Amino acid sequence: MESIATEQSSLSLDLSVGCHWLSNTKTIDSKQERSKEVRSLKAELNRMNEENERLSEMLHTMYEKYSTLQNQLTDMMSETASEGGGSASPERKRKRESPRSHNEVVPNVTMESTSSDESLKPLKDDQVKSKITKVYVRTDPSDSSLIVKDGYQWRKYGQKVTRDNPCPRAYFRCSFAPTCQVKKKVQRSAEDQSVVVVTYEGEHTHTHTHSSISSSQSNIPNGKNNGIISNFVSASKSKPVSNDLPSKKKLCLESKSSELHWQLVEQMASSLTKDPGFTAALASAISGKILRHSPPPS
């Protein structure tokens, strides 16, 4: 933003110089005409500078509001998670895994780290299994494949139709590293077929920079699930970073922030270029600069 203002003042200077040179080569009448034009262009530039500042302020306000909303969402999510964890019914252990019993689905994706389930599960020798995270992904209901692109490489090892849900549940293991014990269960919600419930168990013991970032190696194709991964990213951004997917989420956060920044820059550039006044002023300044660099006509 500041660079744009600096550039504009520089262009303003060039414009006045160029116009000054032009005015010396013309008659007195045209000189007066030119000075009028210069004044109007200067006024236009002043107006642009003001608008520039106004847009800068708007951008700043917008960013502040965005941050506030993000914090509010984070607080709400953590509150919901703590409430849900305390209300586990004393039913059979497997029935407690019912995906929609105490979790709520937000429009695109919801992530929930169910530490309460962790305590309810019997402590086995493998503590890796104790980390359970649920993710709700809104997908196309017509898409029958239970493949959710999350950046990791998964190998399907089973599928089962469960009692409380006519939709089959798919079982996946992380196939990136043989030692990685992370598993995930994917099942469509019985209530809303467009929502896929993904349950992650355990933590990745490998560095996932290979599989999560590079789309060539990860299972992020150019296909229909591209929207899903972006939704996942946007949702995870608003959640406190858990231990389950730390680096990936941080990277997503960074990339999202960078993406937002570029979107804003593009919007600003777009609004500026759409302004006919700005275009005209820019054209005059450029022509002035060209005339200054080229030898004056004799």
Place this chain on the structure above:
DNA sequence: CGGCTTTGACCTGCGC
């Protein structure tokens, strides 16, 4: 040919 998915069989945990 290797990796992946599919799918029926088998294992395991839990309630009665």
Place this chain on the structure above:
DNA sequence: GCGCAGGTCAAAGCCG
């Protein structure tokens, strides 16, 4: 102990 339901195994088939 039995039955049920979830979870896992492994052979067969598919695909690049």
